[in-house]
Amino acid sequence: MARHRLRFTKTGRAVYLSHLDLMRTIQRVFQRAGVRIWHSEGFNPHAYISAALPLSLGVESVAELLDFEIVDDTPLANLPELLNAKLPEGITVLEAWEAERKVKELVWLRIAGTLEYDVLPDTGEFARALETFFKQESILVSKLSKKKEETQVDIVPLIQEIAFQPDGAHQVRMEAVIAAQNPGLNPNLLIEALSQQAPELVPDFVRVARVEVYDKDMQVFR
Numbered sequence: 001m002a003r004h005r006l007r008f009t010k011t012g013r014a015v016y017l018s019h020l021d022l023m024r025t026i027q028r029v030f031q032r033a034g035v036r037i038w039h040s041e042g043f044n045p046h047a048y049i050s051a052a053l054p055l056s057l058g059v060e061s062v063a064e065l066l067d068f069e070i071v072d073d074t075p076l077a078n079l080p081e082l083l084n085a086k087l088p089e090g091i092t093v094l095e096a097w098e099a100e101r102k103v104k105e106l107v108w109l110r111i112a113g114t115l116e117y118d119v120l121p122d123t124g125e126f127a128r129a130l131e132t133f134f135k136q137e138s139i140l141v142s143k144l145s146k147k148k149e150e151t152q153v154d155i156v157p158l159i160q161e162i163a164f165q166p167d168g169a170h171q172v173r174m175e176a177v178i179a180a181q182n183p184g185l186n187p188n189l190l191i192e193a194l195s196q197q198a199p200e201l202v203p204d205f206v207r208v209a210r211v212e213v214y215d216k217d218m219q220v221f222r
Contacts, residue, residue, distance in 0.1 A: 006080075018057060019054040105215050107180055109177070111177075
């Protein structure tokens with residue numbers, strides 16, 4: 001049975017939908033759209049669907065990937081229209097195809113974000129200070145492990161590139177390419193690094209979006 005993959009967005013109010021709720025929603029949408037996908041057997045069958053890299057709550061994305069397997073004759077070209085008619089606001093299927101590459105080949109993520117400051121006399125100066133901070137040879141950040149134990153991680157090897165530009169009177173625009181997995185870098189750790197080591201640069205509000213995914217050679221992953 002062929003594996004299938006689709007790319008979808010998660011924006012607007014949908015960013016506050018948890019990963020578990022998102023998976024449940026997508027399963028129901030396939031059913032409501034009349035598209036049969038592979039399910040487990042037994043008393044409580046569940047759909048075999050999986051998101052490549054689950055998003056943190058509150059993070060937008062226009063490059064989410066979902067793997068699944070169709071067991072009927074629904075053409076993949078028709079899938080976006082069928083699913084979008086049933087999906088909630090903020091979740092939109094952009095394309096669907098037969099998957100040939102394994103998710104483990106996904107290595108880098110491109111993110112874009114806006115750092116907002118209530119009082120910011122010189123956005124250019126702040127942008128330069130942020131770039132200087134993240135160009136250090138090592139940036140150790142304290143975080144809790146999955147076992148709830150405090151550990152330190154050096155985030156510099158997990159950042160391939162990062163840049164900041166002034167954006168209006170109270171904002172700095174950020175764009176970065178960060179590690180996707182094994183290990184990946186949660187964008188929240190970028191702000192946590194500032195909080196722990198350069199609190200004068202911490203923004204009052206942050207918006208972050210995932211905009212593209214790549215393989216090890218920085219080729220778009222599909």
